Amino acid sequence: MIIKPIALAGLLAAAQLANVAYAQAPKGAPAAAVQPASPATPAALQLKAPEDWIIYDNTTTYTPVLDDLSRHLDAARKAFDAKDNKKAATEMRAAADELKKQAARADKESKELVAADQALLAADQKFTQDAVARINASATKVSSAASAIESGKITKKSDLDQALDTAARADLDRRWVVTDVTTWYPVSEEPQRHFTNAVADYGRKEYTAAAAEIRKATGYLRLEAGRASGQAKQALDKSVLDLDRLAPAVAKGSLKETKEMDKAFAEANQALAQAYRAKAGESWVRQAYERTGYELKAAAHGLESAAGWVGGEAKTIAASxxxxxxxxxxxxASGSQWTRNEVVKGLQALASGISAVGQQIKPGK
Structure with missing residues (x-):
């Protein structure tokens, strides 16, 4: 996994993309089919649901259990509920250790990136130094919480939530910056599934269940916002805020119709499509071709889902x-034959498709 460079935003502008992409090919390379040469990732990653959920703030914030860090945090909370403070503290310390490992990995990968591309030195160093500092700060907070549990200073789940405050949990989500494709891709379609469930639950007047589905989908958007930058991050952050406002209204059953949900879900999926498209462009420039493939597949799903909530012309626009x-x-993703022209045109067409569907979601903007 390579840390995302903020400076790539400029490199990946549509007008420049073709030139950057072709610059990766050796001089004299044929324009015919190219076989990828980047390190292999599993060619058939399967979509799946998360193992479980960590619930904070009295059921208003959900985080999916997907990796070693979230598994340790989940185990700690369950042990805490069972009044096994020793095990809870042990699991919290294991979570802190995992955060430290991720911070070290982020630092190492940043240095490798800098060695490969001096042009991105300043932006990459600033971004990574910030990410490493935040992840390490989270590790310190988790370690402190472990000691407080073990000493009996934390006795209620609300106290534990306070120890891992909103800022700390936001920093925990930054681990998504260094997550591997095998972690994020299998759950890339989960937000749409939860959105669909929310509408179905609301129609059955199961308002609490509908709100929980929205909050679960929001958990994924928070993670993706943690590794996004530029306009993609802004769009994801806005969707998180919109969904956080929508969930309480849904829980009360106060929506007169589901159009408000449809619009919020369309915008969230479009934001995800935009973020995955941006990551695909970054991976392509870095010659991480398998990751590019999975990011394109995830972006396609986000675009299709966004258009589905709008319906009509948006679905027609997005289909091809x-x-x-x-x-x-x-x-x-599978390592089949492809050409550079094909990928460049595909990235440009995807960006245009996302923009066109966005016009359907918010006409005139």
Whole structure:
């Protein structure tokens, strides 16, 4: 996994993308089909639901259990509920150790990136130094919470939530910056599933369940916002705020119709598509072709889902782009033959498709 460079935002502008991409090929390289040469990732990652959920703030904040860090945090909370403070403290310390490992990995990968591309030195160092500092700060807070549990100073779940305050949990989510494709891709379609469930639950007047589904989807958007930058991050952050405002209204059953949900879900999926498209562009420039493929597949799903909530012309606009992007993503992810022209055009077409659907979600903007 390579840390995302903020400076790539400029490199990946549509007008410049073709030149950057072709610059990766050796002089004299044929324009015919190219076989990927980047380190292999599993060619058939399967979509799946998370193992469980960590619930904070009296059921208003959900975080999916997906990796070693979240597994340790989940185990700590369950042990705490069972009044096994020793085990809870042990698991919290294991979570702190995992955060330290991730911070070290982020630092190492940043140095490798800098060695590979001096042009991105300043932006990459600033971003990574900030990420490493925040992850290490979170590790310190988790360690402190472990000691407080073990000494009996923390006795209620609300106290534990306070120890891992909102800022600390936001920093925990920054681990998504260094997460591997095998962790995030299998759950990339989960937000849409939860959105669909929310509408179904609301229609059955199961308002509490509908709100919980929205909050679960929001948990994924928070994670993706942690590794996004630029406009993609802004769009994800806005969707998180919108969904956080929507969930309480849904829980009360105060929506007169589901159009408000439809619009919020369309915007959230479009934001995810935009973020995955940006990551695909970064991975392509870095010659991480398998990751590019999975990011394209995830972006295609986000675009298709966004158009689905709008319906009508939006679905028509998105259909061909979604199909072509998925086909290209499959080629890259599986190591099949592809050409550089094909990938460059595919990235540009996807960006245009996301923009066009955005016009349907918010006409005139």
């Amino acid at each position: 782009t979604v199909a072509e992007t998925r086909a290209l993503g499959d080629k890259l």
